[in-house]
Structure formats: structure tokens, C-alpha cells
Amino acid sequence: MMAWLFAKRSNALTMWHIQITLHAAYGTNDRGRMDQQIRMELSEARGEEADHLRLVGALTVNTVSQLYPRLRQLEPDHHTLIDLAAVERMDTAGAWVLCDLETRLLGHGRTLELRNASEETILLLESVRRAMPVKTEPVISARGLVAFLEKIGRAVASGTAFLVELTAYLGQFFDRLARMIRHPHEFRLTALVAHAEDVGLRAVPIVALMAFLIGVVLAFQGSAQLQQFGAEVFVVDLIAISILRELGIFLTAIIVAGRTASAFTAAIGSMKMREEIDAMRTLGLDPATVLFLPRILALLLMLPILGLIANLMGLLGGALMAWIDLGISPSMFRTRLIEGTDVSHVFVGLVKAPFFALIIGVVGCHAGMQVKGNAESLGRMTSNAVVTAIFAVIVADAMFSIFFAQIGL
């Protein structure tokens, strides 16, 4: 290998010097940090074939940024000769600068000759030269209208595929539910109870407080408006209809979506990450039966109960505020509630609960199964699950509103 030629001395040089000095920022440790300096002496041999340079000092990562621009300025159509006798230390960064120069010179059919390099330096230069990166252009994705349309198309396709997958998970849930009814002994009651506690009982305080405050807010805002018409007593109807029909179950579903969909995704996703799901399959356990069924079933049972609690607490909050703010006594509130509000409102509200529960459960379990082998995807899928579940609950609620309006309930 004749890459590093050690040339004979040339004579009759017209000398000029460029000095580059980078002062040490710290000079305390045992290496003395003399390696913070590099000096390049450029001896131009006019009329001859080669540029002659002499490097003095340390050629390291700390100094290359001083040397590199200078070497860049060299004419690449001259043969170049560099004397390394006075280089105290060289590291890979320094060697790279020389190799980079050589690459450029070779591109112009010229050579770089290095003289008086120590044995270690030659070794270093050789290994850096062997490792010089060969730059390959990355595949640049197309831009413009076509790419834009393609992106939209892909988004629509993946959205559709997502909906299809969700439907498949829903179908799987019903299938396992049916099998469980046929073979009740296969059912895991302990898991169901544990999940019901987690999903239902533990959510009671937050749901109750939320509903109570919503009732208070409704009564307060409603009374402020209705007082202008002297129609304070209608605040009871306002609270009752809005809470029983819409807000009670809807806001409960939103809270449960944030609380439980993320918990399902995190639990199933971390099992997926640690290959527990794969282990289950090889042991003949069906993830849908073992993991999805108890979770979604627990949610299906618990969400209506939570919705009922929310309704009660919302009415309680509303009644309290109506009493304080408008002087509507609790007994008057009760009479007005029973006379003015049809029980169908409760039915219209609570009938939505199982649908919301299915949406939240299926979205949570599906997102958990999409987790890949790393922690980032677990985090991403968990937040995806919450966003998707809340969005889907809102969409479903809107559809229910239209449906009930159409059938005149």
C-alpha cells in the first residue's frame, strides 16, 4: 500500500508562515494540554510541483477546527507534501482532516505525501483512511402535489384499517363473551372482580366530585340567566334534563376514558413489550379471553353504575346551589323534579353507558396490542388510546343525540 508516500526533501523554497494558535482553556492535568495548539507552516514551492507544509503542535479534536478551514483553502490541483515531524499528538479527528485532504487531492488526480510520521501515527492514519465514510445519498422522498395526495391517501387508508381493526376487536369480544356464556367454568371471575374494583370502585370519588361540581356550576349559571326572566324555578328542569340526559354519563365516560383506556393500554402494552402475550399464546391461553374479556366486561358493568352515581351527585350539587342561590328548598326541588322531568331522560342518558364502555374498552385493549418492543411506543400508544377513546365517545354521543331527536325521545 503506497498511500502514504515519504518523499525526499525539496529545496529552494519561498517560505511564508501562517500561524494558528488556540490557547488552552485549561492547563492543569497531566497531559499539560499543550495539545491545545497547532501551527501550520506553509512553504510554497513556486515553479515546483508540490505544496510543502509543516505542521507543528497537536493535531486533535480540539484544534482541527482551526486547521480544517486552512486545509480547505489549499489548491486541490497541487501535489501536497506535509511534514509531520513536529506533530506531538494526533487523534482520529486530526487524522480525518489529513485523510479528507487526501481524498480531495485524489479527486483531482493529485497526491498527498506525509513525511516523518511516527509509527503510531501511520497506524492511526491507516485505520482512519480505511474507515473514511463513503457517503451515499439517502432516498429522498418525493415532494409536491403527488406526495401530498399520497400522504392523504395513506392517512385515509390507515384510518379505515384502524376502524376495521377496532371492529374486529369488538367482534372478538362478543365471540369470547358468547363462548364464556356457553362454558361458564372457563370464565375468570377473580379477574373480573379485580378489574371491576379498579375500573368502578376506585373511580367513584373522582366521578362523584366531578358530577357534584358540574351540578353546582349548572345551577349557578342557569340561575343567573333565568333570574332575568323571573323563571328561577325552571333551573330545576335545566339541571335535571342536562345532567340526566347528557352531562352525567357523558362526563363520566370522558373521565373513565382518560383513566381506564390508558390503564388498559399500559397494562396490555407492557405485557406485549415483555413478550408475555406471545408466551400466553404458546401456552394455549387466548389473550382475548384472558385479557380483554374481563376488562371490557368490568367496564361494561361499571360504567352504568358510575353514570348513575354521577347523575345523583349532579342533582345533589344542583339542588344545593339552587337552595343557596335561589332559595329553592330541597323539597320544592324534589317536587319540581318529579313533576317536570320525565323518567325517560334517565333512560336516554344511561342507555348510552354500555356503548361508551365498549368504545373505551375496545380502544384501550386495541392500543395495548399495538405496542412494539420499546418504551417509546408504549408511551405513544397510551396517549393515543386516551385521545382516541375520548374522541370516539364524543362522536358516539353526537350520534345518539341525532338518533334520539329523530325518534322523538
Place this chain on the structure above:
Amino acid sequence: MKDNTTAEVIIRVRGLKNQFGSHVVHENLDLDVCRGEILGVVGGSGTGKSVLLRSIIGLQKPTSGSIEVFGIDVLADAEAARDTLDERWGVMFQDGALFSSLTVRENVEVPMRAIQGLAPTLRRELADLKISMVGLEYLAGDKYPSELSGGMRKRAGLARALALDPEIVFLDEPTAGLDPIGAAAFDDLIRNLSRSLGLTVFLVTHDLDTLHAICDRIAVLADRKVLATGTLEDMLGVDDPWVREYFHGPRARAAFKPSSPDVASGEDP
């Protein structure tokens, strides 16, 4: 083989004690690492190989004892002195420990950002060089760690450890989880880099092939201390049940037997 009595000692561990609750991991542990050597640390599971490594690089505060690297007391000296150590050593963690939000190239650039006046374009070029030196292709620099295989992540981790041309690299189980071909390639890589860059390598390993192929010296951790140090030949003569089991077991015989003559002749030019 190097003569350890004359070689410069750059890591000096004396009387190290590490204790977690009532569980004593190290007690009275002494260890020297000389400049330019490749030291392999072996020991059974739970003998505190990784704890020793973490103690030396200052991630684990020992209960007592002293650790000097380049004559700087890792435990006691002023922070300013210890800060200079960070650019003189590089650490490769078991799974590379790459920053997941950065590409491989950006990962390698992280230590270089500490160099004042290093232009971003030049930094990028140098990062590309390191990536290529550890045997990754150029386009791997644009990838994120999650897009890489385990072996590639280890290589990228090594590239980051080598970013500032450290004098010592610490490798935690460099070949664990690699297939035999990948592991052999990684062994070669470490040996070549160590020879051409004059690196001192401190590696924790379970891999008998690695010990055989690249380590100048081996330190055996057992009974809370360094039970024996020396070359592979020295280890074969150590009279300790665990050491004998380890170096004379069926796996050891398989690892040491077939290629021993070649390596022995190849090592002495």
C-alpha cells in the same frame, strides 16, 4: 504480553467496599489497569462486575475505598478535576444506552458539543467517521436507535464512547446478546481500535471467546474481591474451585482449544 510491573497504571482501585443494605458486594477489592491493555473482568452472576465498573466511572458511590484514574481521585477530588476525566474515558453500556430521541449521528455528536469552536459541519463529518470506524454504514447515521438491531446499537454506543478519542473505554458486556459472528466481529473491532488508537479497554464480560480472543489480562471477581489477575495461561493455573470450573469447564475448553496455536503465533510478531 506486557510487563505489568513497568507499565503505567492508569486505574488504581484500593480497598474498595460496596455494600447495599446488609449485602456486601465488594470488600477490600484492589485492582490495577495499565495503559494500553485490554482487561477483561469476569465473575459469576452477582459478583458485582457491573458495580465495579459503575464505581470506577463514578456512577456508584462506594461505601469506602479509593479509586484513582489518571492519578485523579474519582471519589474525593474537586469536581473540576473530575470533569476533565469525562473526555478522557468513554463508556459503552450494555444496550448502547443511546438517546432515543436523537439519531445515531446526533448521539455521536453529543460529547463533541463540549469542544469549543468545533463547527457543526465538521462535527458532523467527525461523527460520520466514528460511525464508519465502528463498522456501521453511512446511512445508519440518520436512523434512530429504535430502528437498529441490538448489534448495531452496541456499535453505535461504542461510536459515541469513542467520540472524543478517549484513552480508556469501559465496555459493559460488549458481546452479550450478539450472535457468534457478530460477537467475533465486535471482538475484532475492539482489538483493532485498541491497537490503532492506543486505547486502554476495561471490559466486563461473560464471553469466553472474547476473553480468549482479545484480552491481554483477566481479572476474576469472586468472594467480594479480585481473586486473581493475569493472562489466560495464568488463569489456567489458578487453584480455586470457581476459577478452575470457569476456565476448565466444557465451554472454556471449546472456546480455548481449536484456535489457540494460531493466536499464540499471531500475537508475537
